[in-house]
Amino acid sequence: MSTTIAYPERVVPTPAGTVLTHTWYLTGRKLHALIRQPWVMAFSVIQPAIWLFLFGALFHKVIDIPGFAAGGSSYLAYLVPGIVAMNAMSGNMWAGMSMIEEIDRGTLNRFLVSPASRIAIMNATVVEQAVSTIVQTLIIVVLGYAGGARYPGGMTGIVMLTLAAVLVGVLWGALSNMTGMLLRSREAIIGVYTFFMLPLMFLSSAFMQPSFMPSWMQAIAARNPLNWEVQIGRSVLSASPDWPAVAVRCGGLLALAALCVAISVTTFRSYAKNV
Amino acid sequence: MHSIEATGLVKSYPAPGKSKSNGKGDGNGKARVTALDGLDLTVPSGTIFALLGPNGAGKTTTVNILTTLARPDSGAARVEGIDVLAQPARARTVIGVVAQRSGADPTATGRENLILQGRLYGLDTRTAKARADELLEHFQLTDAARRFVRTYSGGMQRRLDVALGLMHRPKVLFLDEPTTGLDPESRTAMWQEITRLTAVDQMSVLLTTHYMEEADRLANRLAIVDHGRVVAEGEPEQLKGELKGDVIQVELPASADQRQVTGALHTLPAIRDVLVAGRSVSARSDDGAAAVPAVLSALAGAGAPAASVTVARPSLDEVYLRYTGRRYSQNQEETTTTRRPQLTEVSG
Numbered sequence: 001m002s003t004t005i006a007y008p009e010r011v012v013p014t015p016a017g018t019v020l021t022h023t024w025y026l027t028g029r030k031l032h033a034l035i036r037q038p039w040v041m042a043f044s045v046i047q048p049a050i051w052l053f054l055f056g057a058l059f060h061k062v063i064d065i066p067g068f069a070a071g072g073s074s075y076l077a078y079l080v081p082g083i084v085a086m087n088a089m090s091g092n093m094w095a096g097m098s099m100i101e102e103i104d105r106g107t108l109n110r111f112l113v114s115p116a117s118r119i120a121i122m123n124a125t126v127v128e129q130a131v132s133t134i135v136q137t138l139i140i141v142v143l144g145y146a147g148g149a150r151y152p153g154g155m156t157g158i159v160m161l162t163l164a165a166v167l168v169g170v171l172w173g174a175l176s177n178m179t180g181m182l183l184r185s186r187e188a189i190i191g192v193y194t195f196f197m198l199p200l201m202f203l204s205s206a207f208m209q210p211s212f213m214p215s216w217m218q219a220i221a222a223r224n225p226l227n228w229e230v231q232i233g234r235s236v237l238s239a240s241p242d243w244p245a246v247a248v249r250c251g252g253l254l255a256l257a258a259l260c261v262a263i264s265v266t267t268f269r270s271y272a273k274n275v
Numbered sequence: 276m277h278s279i280e281a282t283g284l285v286k287s288y289p290a291p292g293k294s295k296s297n298g299k300g301d302g303n304g305k306a307r308v309t310a311l312d313g314l315d316l317t318v319p320s321g322t323i324f325a326l327l328g329p330n331g332a333g334k335t336t337t338v339n340i341l342t343t344l345a346r347p348d349s350g351a352a353r354v355e356g357i358d359v360l361a362q363p364a365r366a367r368t369v370i371g372v373v374a375q376r377s378g379a380d381p382t383a384t385g386r387e388n389l390i391l392q393g394r395l396y397g398l399d400t401r402t403a404k405a406r407a408d409e410l411l412e413h414f415q416l417t418d419a420a421r422r423f424v425r426t427y428s429g430g431m432q433r434r435l436d437v438a439l440g441l442m443h444r445p446k447v448l449f450l451d452e453p454t455t456g457l458d459p460e461s462r463t464a465m466w467q468e469i470t471r472l473t474a475v476d477q478m479s480v481l482l483t484t485h486y487m488e489e490a491d492r493l494a495n496r497l498a499i500v501d502h503g504r505v506v507a508e509g510e511p512e513q514l515k516g517e518l519k520g521d522v523i524q525v526e527l528p529a530s531a532d533q534r535q536v537t538g539a540l541h542t543l544p545a546i547r548d549v550l551v552a553g554r555s556v557s558a559r560s561d562d563g564a565a566a567v568p569a570v571l572s573a574l575a576g577a578g579a580p581a582a583s584v585t586v587a588r589p590s591l592d593e594v595y596l597r598y599t600g601r602r603y604s605q606n607q608e609e610t611t612t613t614r615r616p617q618l619t620e621v622s623g
Contacts, residue, residue: 025394033382106376110439113342113372115364116395272344 022120023127026111030128041132044094045139048087052079052140053147055207068209077149081161081233082206084137085226088165089200091136092129092173093193096180099125103184103271112272122265125177126170133169137162152239160236160246164229167253171225174260178267200226205234225256276356278447278479279318279341284350286311286336286503310336311347312503318447318481318496323473325494326483327591333503334483335375338451341481342372355446368396371445371478375452377436381425385416385435388424389442396443403442410438414468430461437468441476448472450482454489466492487591497591499598507598511591518589518597520547521563523570525556531579539577543569554582563587 034041056076062068063075102108111121141151141158151157179189201207203220204227210218221227228249235241290306311333318324326334339345341352343363352359359366379388386407393403411420414434419427424435433453440448453469454462470493473480484490490497491511498508507514523546527536533551540549540558545566548559560566563586574581 106374106378110378113344114395115367
C-alpha cells in the first residue's frame with residue numbers, strides 16, 4: 001500500500017468581492033427556484049397552521065387554569081411563538097434533502113470544479129433558509145392574527161420574533177445539511193427529524209407554561225434552544241418585553257447557529273476533498 | 276507542451292462493509308478498494324484523448340483527480356502546466372468539465388443555467404449572455420433556451436451539459452462518458468459535435484468511455500485502463516496494427532464438415548489461428564486480401580465452398596483482449612463488484 005502524501009494546498013484567499021458576487025449569483029439561483037415553486041413553501045406552512053388552529057381550539061380552556069399567565073387574550077395567541085419556532089425547525093430540517101439532491105444530480109460537483117467561491121456555495125444555502133423562514137414566519141403571524149391573536153409587542157416584536165426564527169432555522173438547516181452530506185441518506189434525515197422534533201417541542205414552553213411542568217422537564221426546557229426561541233418570541237410579542245433576557249437568549253441562539261454553520265462548512269470541505 | 280501529465284496516481288477508498296478479495300489492508304485493519312494503482316497519463320495538446328475501460332477501471336476517479344474534485348493518495352498531476360494538487364484554484368480556470376451527472380439546474384431555464392455558469396467563471400453579464408446564446412444556437416437549443424431544463428429530453432440535457440462545460444472557453448475539456456444513455460441518433464450527433472468543436476477551438480479533450488466504437492470514432496489517441504492502470508496507449512490505428520495481421524471471416528454452407536475445413540485451412544502457410552464456431556470460421560493472416568483466393572480454393576477442395584468472406588483489420592475489442600486477457604463484454608459484468616460505494620459515480 002502506498003504511503004499517504006500530504007499535499008499542502010496553497011490556500012489562495014478568494015477576494016472578498018468575489019465571495020459576495022458569487023453569493024449573490026448562487027443565492028439568486030436558489031431564490032428563483034423558490035419563487036417558481038411557491039406552493040412548496042405554502043405546503044410547508046400547512047402543518048404548522050394545523051397545529052396552530054387544532055391545538056388552539058382543542059386546548060382553548062388551558063388559559064383558564066389558575067396561574068396561567070398568558071399575556072394574550074387566547075390560547076391561540078399563546079401558541080403563535082411556539083408554532084413559529086416549530087416551523088423554523090421543521091421547515092429547515094429538510095435542507096439536507098436538497099443538499100443530497102444537488103449531490104446526486106451533480107450540481108454540487110459542477111460548482112466545485114468551477115472557480116465558484118466555496119464560502120458562497122454555503123452562504124447561498126444559509127440565505128435561502130433564512131428567506132424561506134422569514135416568509136413562513138410572517139404567514140403564521142398573519143394566520144394567528146386572523147384567528148384572533150393580537151400582538152401587543154407591535155412591529156418591533158414581530159421583527160424580533162422573525163429574527164429568532166431565522167437563527168433557529170439556520171441552526172437546524174446547518175445540522176440537516178451536515179447529516180445529508182455525511183450520511184447521504186434521506187432516511188437518515190427523516191430519522192433525525194422524527195427523533196428530535198416532538199421531544200424538543202414538548203420539552204419547551206410552546207404549548208404549556210413552564211411553571212406547570214414537572215421540575216425535570218423545566219430543567220431540560222431551560223437548556224433547549226428551541227425553547228429559548230419560544231421564550232424570546234413570547235416576550236417580544238408581549239406588551240412589556242424583558243429585553244435583557246431576550247438579548248441573552250438571542251446571543252445563545254446566535255452562538256449555536258454560528259457553531260453549527262462552522263461545523264457544516266467543515267463537513268462540506270471534507271466532502272469536497274473526498275468525492 | 277502537454278495538456279495533461281499525470282504520474283503514479285494512486286487512490287483508494289474505504290471498502291463498503293467488511294470487504295472481500297480485492298480490498299487491501301491499509302495497516303489499520305480496514306479494508307480498502309484500490310481505484311487507481313499507479314496510473315500514468317500524458318495527453319498532448321490539441322488531441323482528443325480517450326480513456327477506454329469497463330466500469331470500475333478507474334476512469335472517473337482519474338477525471339475527478341485531474342479536475343480538482345478528489346485528491347490522490349500519491350502521485351502528481353498537471354493540467355496545462357498547472358499542478359492541480361498545489362494550485363487547484365488556478366487549474367479550475369483552464370478546465371471545462373462535463374461529468375456523468377449533468378448538474379444542470381432543472382428548475383431554471385437552459386439559458387439561465389449557462390449565464391450563471393459564465394458568471395461563476397468571471398464573465399461579465401453581457402459577455403455571459405452573448406456566449407450563452409452562441410452556445411445555445413450551436414447546440415440547437417435556441418428554441419428551448421427559455422424552457423425549464425426539467426422539460427428537456429435526455430439528448431437535449433446532454434447537449435446543455437457540454438455547453439455548460441464550454442461557457443468559459445476552457446483549454447482542456449473533460450468529457451466523462453458523454454454519450455452513455457443516449458439513443459444512437461443523439462450519440463452520432465454528439466460525436467459530430469465533439470469533433471467539430473475540437474477542430475474549431477483547438478482545445479484538448481480527455482474523454483472517458485466504455486464504448487469501443489466511441490473511442491475509435493473520436494479519439495486521436497487512447498489509453499486502455501484496467502484495474503486502475505494504463506495497460507496500453509497509442510493511436511487507435513497503431514494499437515490495432517500491433518496485432519499482426521488481418522482477420523478473415525468466412526461463412527460456410529450448412530453442409531460443411533468442420534473437421535475437414537479445419538484440416539484444409541491448416542495446410543495453408545499464410546493462415547494461422549483458425550477458429551471454427553458453427554458455420555463461421557475466423558482466421559488470421561498478415562495480408563488478408565492476398566490470402567483470400569487460397570482460402571477459397573482450399574475450402575472448395577474440402578467440399579465446403581464459402582457463402583461469404585470478409586477481411587477486416589483488428590478491432591479495438593481485440594486490442595483490449597490482448598492487453599487485459601479478457602473479452603471486453605465479459606468484463607462489463609465481472610467488474611461491477613469492485614465498484615466504489617459512492618453516490619457520485621454512475622459508472623467508470
